[in-house]
Amino acid sequence: MTEMEIQTILKRQREYFAAGHTLSADARLAALKKLKVSLQTHEADLARALHQDLGKSETESYMCETGLTLSEASWMIRHLRRLMRERTVITPLAQFAARSFRSPSPYGNVLIMSPWNYPVLLTLDPLIDAIAAGNTAIVKPSAYAPATAAVLKEILEECFPPEYVCVVTGGRAENQALLRQKFDMIFFTGSKAVGKEVLRCAAEHLTPAVLELGGKSPCIVEKSAKISLAAKRIVFGKYLNCGQTCVAPDYILCDESIRDQLLEAIRKEITAQFGAEPLANAHYGKIINEKHYHRLMGLIDPAKVVCGGTGDEAAQRIAPTVMKDVTWEDAVMGEEIFGPILPVLTYTDLDAALAQIEAHPHPLALYLFSENKAIQRKVLDRCHFGGGCLNDTIIHLATSAMPFGGVGESGMGGYHGKAGFEAFSHLRSIVDKKTWIDMPVRYQPYTKAKDKMLRFFLQ
Numbered sequence: 001m002t003e004m005e006i007q008t009i010l011k012r013q014r015e016y017f018a019a020g021h022t023l024s025a026d027a028r029l030a031a032l033k034k035l036k037v038s039l040q041t042h043e044a045d046l047a048r049a050l051h052q053d054l055g056k057s058e059t060e061s062y063m064c065e066t067g068l069t070l071s072e073a074s075w076m077i078r079h080l081r082r083l084m085r086e087r088t089v090i091t092p093l094a095q096f097a098a099r100s101f102r103s104p105s106p107y108g109n110v111l112i113m114s115p116w117n118y119p120v121l122l123t124l125d126p127l128i129d130a131i132a133a134g135n136t137a138i139v140k141p142s143a144y145a146p147a148t149a150a151v152l153k154e155i156l157e158e159c160f161p162p163e164y165v166c167v168v169t170g171g172r173a174e175n176q177a178l179l180r181q182k183f184d185m186i187f188f189t190g191s192k193a194v195g196k197e198v199l200r201c202a203a204e205h206l207t208p209a210v211l212e213l214g215g216k217s218p219c220i221v222e223k224s225a226k227i228s229l230a231a232k233r234i235v236f237g238k239y240l241n242c243g244q245t246c247v248a249p250d251y252i253l254c255d256e257s258i259r260d261q262l263l264e265a266i267r268k269e270i271t272a273q274f275g276a277e278p279l280a281n282a283h284y285g286k287i288i289n290e291k292h293y294h295r296l297m298g299l300i301d302p303a304k305v306v307c308g309g310t311g312d313e314a315a316q317r318i319a320p321t322v323m324k325d326v327t328w329e330d331a332v333m334g335e336e337i338f339g340p341i342l343p344v345l346t347y348t349d350l351d352a353a354l355a356q357i358e359a360h361p362h363p364l365a366l367y368l369f370s371e372n373k374a375i376q377r378k379v380l381d382r383c384h385f386g387g388g389c390l391n392d393t394i395i396h397l398a399t400s401a402m403p404f405g406g407v408g409e410s411g412m413g414g415y416h417g418k419a420g421f422e423a424f425s426h427l428r429s430i431v432d433k434k435t436w437i438d439m440p441v442r443y444q445p446y447t448k449a450k451d452k453m454l455r456f457f458l459q
Contacts (some may be wrong), residue, residue: 001168001169001174001177002177003177003180006168006174006177006178006181007181008108009138009162009163009166009168010138010181010183012162012163012195013109013136013137013138013162013163013164013166014108014109014136015163016161016163016164017106017108017135017136021164022106022131022134022135022136022164023082023106023134024389025081025084026133027269028080028084028131028134029077029080031131031159031160031164032073032076032077032080032128032131032132033077034159034160035073035124035127035128035131035155035156035159036070036073036074036077037071038155038158038159039066039069039070039124039155040070042151042154043062043066044204045151045154046061046065046066046120046151047061047062047066047338048147049066049147049148049151049396050119050120050145050147050148050152050255051146052146052147052148053116053119053144053146053147053288054116054117054241054242054244054286054288055242055284055285055286055317056241056285056364057282057283059283060241060283060285061120061238061307062202064121064240065118065119065120065121066116067070067118068121068125068398069120069121069124069125069128070204071398071400072124072125072128072129072400072416072417072420073124073128075144075400075417076128076129076132076400076417076420076421077324078423079417079418080132080422081419083132083421084101084104086101086102087101087103088101089101089102091431092457093193093457094454094457094458095431095433096437096439097433097434097436097437098431098432098433098434099431099432099434100429100430100432101430101432102427102428102429102430103263103427103428103430104133104421104422104425104426104427104428105134105425105426105427105428106133106134106135106424106425106426107133107135107184107185107208107424107425107426108135108136108185108421109135109136109137109138109183109184109186110126110130110135110136110137110138110183110185110186110187110424111138111140111178111181111183111186111187112126112137112138112139112140112187113140113175113178113186113187113188113189113190113198114126114139114140114141114142114189115142115143115189115190115246116144116288117241117244117245117246117288117338118241118245119133119141119142119145119148119149119152120148120152122189122212123139123141123152124152124264125415125416125420126187126189126210126341126415126420126423126424127139127156127165127414128420129415129420129421129423129424129425130167130187132420132421132424133421133422133423133424133425134425135184135185135424136163136164136165137154137164137166138165138166138167138168138178138183139165139166139167139168140167140168140169140174140175140178140198141153141167141169142171142190143170143171144288144289145288145450146169149167149169150169152167153167153169163222164314168257169205172411173227179197179198179201179202180201182205183205183207184207184208184213184422185207185208185209185210186202186207186208186209186210187209187210187212187377187415187423187424188199188209188210188211188212189211189212189213189246190212190213190338191213191214192213192214192215192409192410193306194213195213197248198211199211199355203214209412209413210405210411210413210414210415211406211410211411211412211413212246212364212404212405212406212411212413213246213364213406213409213410213411214246214336214338214364214406214410214411215250215336215361215362215363215364215409215410216250216251216333216335216336216337216360216361216363216367216404217247217248217249217250217363217364217366217367217385217388217404218249218250218251218252218253218363218366219234219250219251219252219253219366219368219369219393220253220254220353220366220368220369220370220373220379221234221252221253221255221258221262221368221369221370222254222255222350222366222368222369222370222372223255223257223258224370224371224375225369225370225371225391226256226369226371226391227258227261227262227265228265228269229391230262230265230369230391231262231265231266231268231269232272232273233369233391233393234249234252234266234269234318234342234367234378234391234393234395235266235270235273236268236273236394237249237367237392237393237394238320238340238342238393239273239274239284239320239340240286240394240405241272242286242287242317242318242340243283243337243338243339243340243341244285244287244288244338244339245350245394246338246364247365247387247393247394247396247397248337248338248393248394249342249365249367249393250336250337250363251326251332251333251342251343251344251345252342252343252344252345253345253346253347253353253357254344254346254347255346255347255348255350256346256347256348259344259346261322262264262344263306263322263324263344266306266307266322266342267306267307267322270307270308270322270380274320278308278319278320279310279312279315279317279319279364284317285317286315286316286317287316287317287318287339288316289316290316292338292339293311293313293316293318295339296311296318296337296338296339296340296341297311297318297340298331299303299329299331299332299337299339300321300323300332300333300341301323301330301332304324304325304330305321305322305323305328306323306324306344307319307320307323308319308321308322308340308341309319309321314370318339318340318341319340320340320342321340321341321342322342322344322345323341323342323343323344326343326344326345327345328345328356330343333345340413342435350378352376354378354379354382354383357383358382358383358384358419359446361408361409362384362385362386362406362407362408362409362410363385363386363410364385364386364387364406364410364411365385365386365387365389365393365396366383366385366387366388366390367388367390367392367393368380368389368390368391369390369391370390370391371391376390384407384408385407385410386404386405386406386407386410386411387402387403387404387405397416399416399417400416400417400420401416401417402416402417402419403415403416403417403418403420404416404419405419410454441453441454441457442454
């Protein structure tokens with residue numbers, strides 16, 4: 001799509017929004033219900049596309065993509081009218097007589113740029129929130145997941161006219177053309193490097209942006225943890241989608257005294273979940289492309305491999321890999337891994353370990369396995385991160401009841417449920433001042449009596 005075509009679509013979307021077509025609760029609910037039905041109708045098409053792009057099994061596709069998207073749509077349909085209501089707040093006595101309230105208002109024309117690793121969930125979840133908030137949207141799915149992008153385009157064109165929701169496919173040229181336009185809000189999910197470019201372009205127009213990025217999310221295993229259960233949940237979270245998950249445990253930081261026990265438990269869990277030959281497991285995913293395959297293989301130090309370490313270049317698959325004796329100087333610790341490689345580091349002093357985590361950029365997620373409540377409190381108090389779990393991994397993002405987002409270099413803003421509705425809305429603060437009385441204290445001329453009254457009201 002050319003830049004001129006993008007400008008034409010954006011102009012039509014501004015006109016559609018200005019005409020008020022997206023504003024009523026009935027219109028928003030109708031749009032959400034139509035999208036939900038279309039998702040259910042195309043569930044098999046999406047599963048096939050996700051398998052083609054990422055090697056995802058049908059179960060994983062539903063559990064982590066289509067099912068979660070349907071859950072967000074259902075939540076928003078149930079709660080939309082309540083979210084749209086004005087919210088009365090206390091009016092200070094000095095403003096007597098008045099009513100004060102907050103009123104959600106849509107931004108207008110929004111841009112949603114989504115990644116390739118969860119191309120259904122991370123495209124449609126923010127779109128559901130944007131529609132619920134009353135916006136029009138241009139959606140740009142990743143070119144790295146072309147089969148899924150094609151099905152998404154079919155679904156959204158089936159549900160919406162382009163002046164309401166329009167899908168722009170393509171690669172870098174289309175991304176750059178979109179970012180040169182003036183939107184009312186930008187929602188981006190992807191890498192930190194691209195996120196910086198998105199924010200730079202947004203700043204040119206003073207456009208608000210939500211950035212969902214990533215980082216090296218630590219998984220702390222303290223000596224009181226239930227080792228076998230921790231291993232099971234770590235293996236699930238780390239190797240889901242072949243490790244290509246922004247909130248996957250990037251590395252383990254465990255008490256030195258339990259390292260060998262934990263390594264053995266993880267090795268057993270990999271076999272239990274993926275079989276003795278994971279690369280022959282039809283339900284185990286693949287790396288998105290050849291470039292990322294070679295990048296990941298280059299991060300593996302054969303001398304430190306506990307299990308795995310092998311790959312199938314033709315199939316773009318890497319076995320679930322665990323490495324021990326890893327330090328911060330190793331290549332695998334120099335960047336977000338975003339693949340099925342799990343480095344294991346150790347500590348002898350938890351306070352020093354937490355200080356080391358805090359010395360690095362704040363991660364998108366943090367996971368702690370510990371039965372010690374005091375340790376849990378210490379980690380939550382000391383560490384800064386987007387979100388996480390105690391004694392589990394990943395699952396904190398699978399709910400519409402809590403916002404999901406990063407902090408610092410792992411992102412800004414959050415979404416899901418109420419937080420998603422508010423991310424795509426401006427909450428206006430409004431005072432409805434009554435006309436049946438007009439207190440004279442604020443008007444000149446000022447007197448000692450007025451000064452005394454002001455001090456009484458404002459202290």
